Structure formats: structure tokens, C-alpha cells
Amino acid sequence: MKKLLAPMVVILLAATACGSGNYEATQIPPKVQPSQAAAAPPAAQPNCGNPLESYTPEGAMPQPLAMPDGSYMEKIQQRGRLIAGVSADSLNLGARNPITGKIEGFDIDMVKAVAKAIFGDENKIELRVISSPQRIPVLKNEQVDIVARNMTINCARWKQIAFSAEYYRSGQRTLVPRDETATSIKQLAGKTICAPAGSTSLDNLKKENPGAVPITADTDTGCLALFQSGKAYAITGDDTVLAGDAAQDPYAKVLKERFSDEPYGLGMSLKHPEFVRFVNQVLAQSKADGTWMASYNKWLAPALGKLAAPPVAVYGRTP
Template sequence: MKKLTPVVVVAALLLTACSSGNYEATQIPAKPAPKVTTAAPPAAPKPCTDGQDPLASYAPDANVPAPGTPMPAGTILETIQKRGRLIAGVSADSLNLGSRNPISGRIEGFDIDMINMVADAIFGAPAPGEPHKVELRVISSPQRIPLLMDGKVDIVARNMTINCARWDQIAFSAEYYRSGQKTLVQSDSTAKSVADLSGKTICAPAGSTSLDNLKRKNPAVKPITADSDTGCLVLFQQGKAAGISGDDTVLAGDAAQDPYAKILPERFSDEPYGLGFQKGHPEFVRLVNKALADMKADGRWQASYTKWLGKLGKTNPPAPIYGRTQGL
């Protein structure tokens, strides 16, 4: 029988937020989000209904401004630069992706490194010891798309899967990481795959592709949701869920926080991560894709991956796919 572990420290992550700079981070209250029909793309995704590859983003071009130079007049880039900071929606409870460091009080992780890269592409790299010009806003999975569409955040880096349905609502950068869905269970579970969990209550974050994938993989499971990854972990530790299904990156963080948990080896989806943007600003996406390509080429991407996600195994950054014309 699995021992129940204390959830006070884990649950506290849901209630905390911090900034990577001198700007006070805010946690946006959760509210019901409009239903988003999603489908995880397979390894070789089919074209969207408009004929475009879901992983295709806007190609950088000669007009991409250099970091720290004046941004083009009348664009969202100029608005961000004049404001003096990038406003980013992130997680504060996904260990190694975006989580609060209990010692420094800062939110850090692989997704946060992506956000700092974007800020530096606009404002230039900060001087040694100075913070990146970023305001982090802690958001839940269901809030990602609504907040982008409302313009409440400039960008979202919260392990968000690129797919056709989401392209209808927001825009994406080129893929910056390829995750996959797995399932976490009690360490004494005899299950080998999701097929062995029929009748079991399994948690997946609301508004995520993980929930849809889980239902398709085994309709006989009893899915429940939480607004965050830590919310699912709390339910699991309280014995209200027999398991958690989600991205391997997130589950690795969950397992690190619970010695009585293990991750099943079965991987049943591909989850290509993209940075999310409000539609109608391809110049912003082009700048970010240029910065992301530079980060992959000069070793910064690999260094960040090794630091935060290296325990998942060796990997190379995903090659970008360009050619997007939608929204131009």
C-alpha cells in the first residue's frame, strides 16, 4: 500500500509566484475557460484543415530586428519595448519546467529559460548580475489560450502542445521541445500500461491534450481534472487519484517530489511544445524563431536541457519547420 506523503509543501507551490526580475509576479485567478477541442499531433502530423503543417511557424527574415535595437513602429514588439518588460504566462508548479525555487524565491526551469531568451531578443542580454526584463504571471493550463486571446499576457511558455485546433485561436513559435505522454502510478502498482488502469481514477490537467489523449487511449478509466500539475499531484497523494497522466517532463518532476510514485514506460503520444502568442503578430513570432534558432545553434538550448531535463535522456533540439502563411 502506498504511504501518503505530506502535501503541504507541494500544495504551497500552487499559491506562490515570483519574478525572474524586479517586477512583482502575479497569479491570475482561475475562471472557467471556453472549451477547446484539441488533438495531439502524431509523430508525422497531418496537415490542418487549411492545408498547413501544424508544426510550421513563421520563418525569420532579414527584417528581424537585432536585440536591443528599436523595435518596428506600431508593432507589439514596440509596445513591449516601451513598457520595459515582457509579460509571460508560466507555471510555478511544474518542477524543472517552471517552478518556484524555495531558496531563491524565483521561478526557474526549462520553460523560463525560453522566456528569458525571448526577453533578451527584444531588450538585449542583461549585464552580469542584472535580471532579465520579464514579468512572470503564474497561470493554469486552462488559462493559457484565453489569456493570450485577451492580450493579458504577451507570450505563454507552459509546456503547451502545438496542434491544429490551437492554431485556430493563437499562434505558435517553431517547436522548442518534443515531449510525450506517460502515466504515473503508485510504486506498488502492477500496471504496465494505461490499458491496465480500467476503472481507476486518473488525473490530467484541465484544458490539456493529456486529458483528451487519456480518454482516447482507454475510455474505461475514470478521468478527473485539476487546474494545475500540482493539483493532480495533490489528488494523487491524498489517494483521490490512482495515477496521473501527462507529459513525461511534468511527470518526471512529480516523481521527484514523491518517493512512492513511479512512471510507466508506455509513451502514447507526441507532444511538440511551442511558445504561444496572440494571433495577428507574425513579426513577434519571427523574432522569437530567430532567437530560438540561435539558441539551438550556439549551445544554450542544450545547456538548458541538460540542466533541467537531462535525466530524461540525451536528445537534440527539434529542427524548426517554417512556411506558415496563416494570419499574414
């Protein structure tokens, strides 16, 4: 029988109390009103094309503190900090370290790389904790400059915001007890499997294994609590999230099988294509010089395994 691990860790990681300091402190943006969150999207574009196609970088990378005149990067430089929307409870992606009080993870490293390219200092950032439903509204309302919160690139979202080139290829996988011998979610018929309510993960679960017994929680953290209390036998969702779950439970493991593709992009406003091009330059540089791989190996490789190379960027979209 699987040993139970007290859910104290989950509660600790879900806390989002503000820390101290200057730009390292998390600041929660004003509450998004229902009318904003439910606003009708812009008129549909005739053809999205390839959703992974982003704006092509142009020219040489500008030196830190020497951003082009009139660019959005210059506005950020003059402000003195990059404002980013992030998670604070997604372990290994964006989570508050209970010892230092700082938010850290793979997504945070992407934001730091952008800040370093603008200021020459990766700490010139203000991290604002946002929920998944807030990701698009805070960009459209210009409450943040960039969102780094495990957001999948797709055509529907391109109608409202702009995306960087792909910075990570996630996919749906399954977390099970460490002594489980199954290698596929299809082999877990009759088992209770948790996925967040209203998620594509829940839809995919029903398609992949109609014989499973779905159970839901409002959040990924809620699914982990159900798993640790024995109410859910397994969890299914993005492999990045499951990697964080596995790190909190030594009696759990993530199956190697991946049955969907979820390409992540950094979100930005459609109003500033020059900023998207700049961020694409930053990502290309981090992939080329090994910075991206070092971050992946630190935060995600222990649970998800080694990668041969970062995802390849696709360019050619025009504003």
C-alpha cells in the same frame, strides 16, 4: 506497499502569493470574464496545413537594444520589459522556488532567452501567473506579449493565436509507484488512474486502457495529492508535468512508454508576425548553441531521460 509522502510539498508549490522586487515579481492579470473566455473563435480557415509550420525567420538577428523601427520588439524594448504569461505551480516548467520566491523552470528559460535577445538582459521580464484556460484570452486581449505555459500547437488554436516553432515535444505518459513492474499503461487494468477532468489525457486513458478505473481532479496538482494519499494508484498526463510530480515524490517513477504527441509552442498574437519570426530566431539560436539542451538537462532530463537533439523547427507559414 508504497510509502506515503505528506502532501505538504504540493500545497507549497501551488501557492502563488506575490513576491517582491521589480520585474521578478509575479503579477496576476485582471480576471478574465466568462464572456471573454467563452468568446466564439474566428471563422474557420479553409485549411490549417501543417500546424507545426510557423513563420520563417528573416534576415540577421538584430542586436539587443537595437530592435527594428516600428516592430513589436521595439515596443517591448521601449516599455523596458517583456510581459509573459506563465505557470507558477508546474514544477520544472514554471514553478515558484519556495526559497528564493522566484518562478523558474524550462518554460521560464524560453522566456528569458527572448528577453535577453531584446535587452541583453534575461531579467527584463514581468511574469504574470495565468491558468490554462487563460492562455489564449490573455494573448487576444494583449495583456501579455508571449505565453510560455506548456501549450500544445494545433489547428484550432492557430485560428486564434500564433505559435512559435516547436520548442519541445511532449507526450502522454504514466506515473506509477517506484516498485511497479508494468511497462505500459495497458498493463494497469483494474487500477485507479488519475487524469485532470475534461482533459485530452482523460480521453486518451479511456482509449488506451478501457479496463482502468478513471478518477479525476481539477488540476494536475490535485492528481498528485490523490496519488500520494493512496486514492489513485497512478497518474497519466503530459510527461513534462509528470516529471515535476516525480521530483516531488521519491516513491514514484514515470514509465518510458509515451502514447501521444504534444508539440509545445510559445504563444503570441496573430497581429505581430514579425515578433513570431524574431522569437523563432531566438529559439533557433538557443538550439544551435547548446542553451536549449542545457535547460532541458537541468529541468527535465532527470525524470524523462536524455535527448539526442531538440525538436526540428518547421517554417513556411504566411500571416
